[in-house]
Amino acid sequence: MEQIRAEKLVLGYGSKEVVRNVNFTINKGEFLSIIGPSGVGKSTLLMGVNATTSILSGQLQVLGKDLNAIGHRELKVLRSRIGVIFQGFNLVSRLSVLDNIASGMLHRKPLFAALIKHYSKQQYEEIYEYMKVVGIEAEALSRCDRLSGGQKQRVAIARAIAQHPEIILADEPISSLDPVSARTVLDTLRNANEKYGMTIIANLHQIDYAREYCNRVIGMNAGRIVYDGSPADLCQATIDQIYCCSPKKQEEKRQYHYPFSPAAASAE
Amino acid sequence: MNLEQIKRNTNPFHPYNIMVISLAIVLVGWCWHSTEMGVTKLLDGWGNMLTYLSGNPEIKDSGFFPPDLASGRLLTYLKSMLETVQMALLALVISILIAFPLSFFASKNTLSIIIPGTRGMSMLLKNVIYTSVRFVANLSRSINEIIWALLFVSAVGLGPMPGILALGIHTSGVLIKLFSEGIEAIQQEPIDALSATGAGFVKVIRYAVFPQITPFFVSMTLYRLESDVRSATILGFTGAGGIGVYLFDKLKSYENREVTTILIIIVITVAIIDRISAAIRAKYT
Numbered sequence: 001m002e003q004i005r006a007e008k009l010v011l012g013y014g015s016k017e018v019v020r021n022v023n024f025t026i027n028k029g030e031f032l033s034i035i036g037p038s039g040v041g042k043s044t045l046l047m048g049v050n051a052t053t054s055i056l057s058g059q060l061q062v063l064g065k066d067l068n069a070i071g072h073r074e075l076k077v078l079r080s081r082i083g084v085i086f087q088g089f090n091l092v093s094r095l096s097v098l099d100n101i102a103s104g105m106l107h108r109k110p111l112f113a114a115l116i117k118h119y120s121k122q123q124y125e126e127i128y129e130y131m132k133v134v135g136i137e138a139e140a141l142s143r144c145d146r147l148s149g150g151q152k153q154r155v156a157i158a159r160a161i162a163q164h165p166e167i168i169l170a171d172e173p174i175s176s177l178d179p180v181s182a183r184t185v186l187d188t189l190r191n192a193n194e195k196y197g198m199t200i201i202a203n204l205h206q207i208d209y210a211r212e213y214c215n216r217v218i219g220m221n222a223g224r225i226v227y228d229g230s231p232a233d234l235c236q237a238t239i240d241q242i243y244c245c246s247p248k249k250q251e252e253k254r255q256y257h258y259p260f261s262p263a264a265a266s267a268e
Numbered sequence: 269m270n271l272e273q274i275k276r277n278t279n280p281f282h283p284y285n286i287m288v289i290s291l292a293i294v295l296v297g298w299c300w301h302s303t304e305m306g307v308t309k310l311l312d313g314w315g316n317m318l319t320y321l322s323g324n325p326e327i328k329d330s331g332f333f334p335p336d337l338a339s340g341r342l343l344t345y346l347k348s349m350l351e352t353v354q355m356a357l358l359a360l361v362i363s364i365l366i367a368f369p370l371s372f373f374a375s376k377n378t379l380s381i382i383i384p385g386t387r388g389m390s391m392l393l394k395n396v397i398y399t400s401v402r403f404v405a406n407l408s409r410s411i412n413e414i415i416w417a418l419l420f421v422s423a424v425g426l427g428p429m430p431g432i433l434a435l436g437i438h439t440s441g442v443l444i445k446l447f448s449e450g451i452e453a454i455q456q457e458p459i460d461a462l463s464a465t466g467a468g469f470v471k472v473i474r475y476a477v478f479p480q481i482t483p484f485f486v487s488m489t490l491y492r493l494e495s496d497v498r499s500a501t502i503l504g505f506t507g508a509g510g511i512g513v514y515l516f517d518k519l520k521s522y523e524n525r526e527v528t529t530i531l532i533i534i535v536i537t538v539a540i541i542d543r544i545s546a547a548i549r550a551k552y553t
Contacts, residue, residue: 051462082465094479103475106467114471136301156461162440163465 001028003199004049004169009058011041011048017056018044020223027259029082031193031200034212036242045220046169049201050082051075063166080107083160083198084097087172089152093145097136097155100125100144104162108242130158132187133195151179159189161196168192170202172207182206186213207239323524324367335528342529345514349533352510353541355428355503356496359435364489369404371447374401378451378477380461381469401444409441413499417508428509435496435503443492450484451477486552490545497541501534 004026010020019041024261026032035040047053047061051067058069065078083104091100099117105126106114119127131137134154144152152201153173160168170189174182190213193200206208210217211231220232220240227238276282331416360516367386370376379398383390419431457478467475504512511530525533 052464077464078466079464082464082466086457088457090457092458092476094482097476099475099479103462103467104465106462106471106475107465108469111468111470115474117474145383159461159465178431187462237317 002026003028003063005059005061006109008060011044011055011058011263012056013044013045013053015056018053018223019048021058022223022225024228026199026201028199028205029193029197029213030216031190031202032216032218033202033204033206033214033222034218035204035210040220041172041223042220046201046203047264049167050079050084050239057108059148080163080222082149083163083165085153085156085160085168085170085173086256087175087261088150088155091155091159092151094143096141097131097147098127098141098142100155100163101130101158104163108195123175127158130145130161133161133191134158148181149177150184152160153181154175157185161192161198165198167199167201170200172203172205175205182209189213199205207234210234229264270451279496290472296407297447310446314424314467329525330438330492330522331460332524332528334459334525335532336523336525337529341526343531345533348511348514349537350363351428352504352512353497353537355510356435356493359439359496359500360493362432363439363492364430364434366436367447370405370440370479371444371451371522372473373397374405374444374448375451377454377456377459378473381463381477402448403439405444405448406476407441408437409445411438413438414506415504417506421507426509430473430495430506431500431503431508431510435499438499439492439496443488443528446488446492447481447485458537483549490549493545494538494541498534 002025004024006022006024008024009019012016022045023230031224034045036042048055048067049062051062051070055068063081065074070078090105095103095180102117102119102123104122111125128137128140131140134157136151136154136158139151155167155174166240168189174185174190177185185195186209189200189202192198202214204214209236214231216226217229217231217234218225219238221242226241227234321332323329346380369463372382375397379394383394383397385391416434416437417430420433424430424433454477456478459472462472462476500510501512504510504514505516507513513532515527518524518530
């Protein structure tokens with residue numbers, strides 16, 4: 001089932017184009033990673049899916065809604081169907097793990113119950129299940145500023161799952177984590193993908209992880225998609241194309257002078 | 269940016285820094301001069317202050333010491349001190365009820381959750397609300413409690429009630445300013461995360477804004493309780509109830525030993541409130 005379709009999509013800020021003319025479709029249940037050097041528009045593309053970055057031209061359909069013609073109310077409903085995981089976790093540090101996870105289901109809670117932070121029996125059970133999915137139930141009542149980075153990111157995943165989303169967008173979910181925590185976080189995401197059938201789109205920097213966990217990879221360079229396919233077919237030449245020859249890097253090399261690097265001197 | 273530019277911009281003796289410091293010195297000097305401040309005047313008049321405190325030897329009981337501790341009057345003062353604290357507490361509750369909801373409209377970040385969008389109409393609406401709430405807060409804050417008390421005494425007559433209203437109005441203005449500055453200083457990321465879940469603005473404020481500001485709210489509110497108690501002791505001067513009525517009365521009739529008694533009661537009360545608030549604050553970190 002098709003969930004996201006982009007046609008000749010251009011995304012950006014103000015008049016600055018960041019993602020240029022991309023086409024793709026994403027189906028339900030995919031675990032997809034977007035790879036590429038910093039500043040090529042990976043996050044912009046990801047955040048375009050929940051309409052945080054604006055469409056400059058082209059078409060973007062998410063869960064059957066045309067983002068060019070979506071009203072404020074509809075957008076709120078659409079966003080409740082898309083979970084987001086951030087690089088910096090974006091948890092409320094003074095709230096407990098329980099409350100942070102519960103904040104993912106706010107759109108389903110009655111206003112008064114949300115105001116006094118009252119949870120029904122069923123909600124407690126549900127939250128506890130997600131705690132077990134991400135393995136954080138031992139810290140249920142700890143404040144989130146007492147947790148380690150990996151634990152925080154797992155709470156953030158549980159919050160996203162609690163939203164009952166159809167799609168989870170993960171913006172560099174493991175880039176501030178050590179390798180062991182990174183693996184736990186990716187395992188948790190895979191678990192959510194397999195157990196609940198949620199589509200997962202993650203920006204990653206580590207190609208090895210992309211190979212291991214994802215069933216599809218999109219490679220981006222300078223705002224364009226240069227690779228879209230299975231991670232198995234990702235050969236060294238393609239990786240070089242994604243990472244090394246970015247026009248931005250070439251431009252940087254021209255601009256900066258490396259007086260202490262013989263390699264740069266010989267290149268000139 | 270080359271090294272010379274970096275050096276120039278980080279030089280502690282940069283002409284800009286020197287200019288700011290000199291301007292500050294000139295400003296202080298100007299104020300000192302035009303208000304006729306002087307160290308010598310205080311040194312010369314030091315003795316007169318002691319005479320005032322110890323009293324005129326020719327008039328019996330004109331000094332401030334020893335404090336008058338006659339039990340009947342002491343009880344009256346303690347009762348009216350209690351009334352003063354009650355006034356301050358009620359005023360604080362009124363001002364929190366006014367300031368707490370309004371401060372979310374006086375902060376740019378929460379106002380953007382309440383009224384989303386960056387188009388013309390919503391920007392205009394945001395600016396109008398923001399400016400008018402801030403204006404009302406400034407107005408109620410910049411008019412002293414005493415003036416408010418005079419106004420309310422003329423409306424509802426003598427007694428604690430005009431004092432409570434006056435304090436409540438003034439303190440709401442102060443709290444709106446303090447609260448909204450606290451709100452504007454919080455982290456944006458949790459707000460973005462919760463907005464991305466599609467939750468409405470009340471829920472976002474409850475879960476992402478409120479937890480972040482509770483320690484600040486608690487400490488500001490407790491500080492205002494202390495200030496309100498202090499202000500309430502003066503409000504009696506206008507006839508607006510509390511211990512100030514006696515303080516004003518005794519000052520006017522030169523019953524200075526009783527003034528000392530009242531002042532001691534006030535100091536002890538404020539110290540007790542300070543202790544209690546420190547204990548409460550320690551719970552909210």
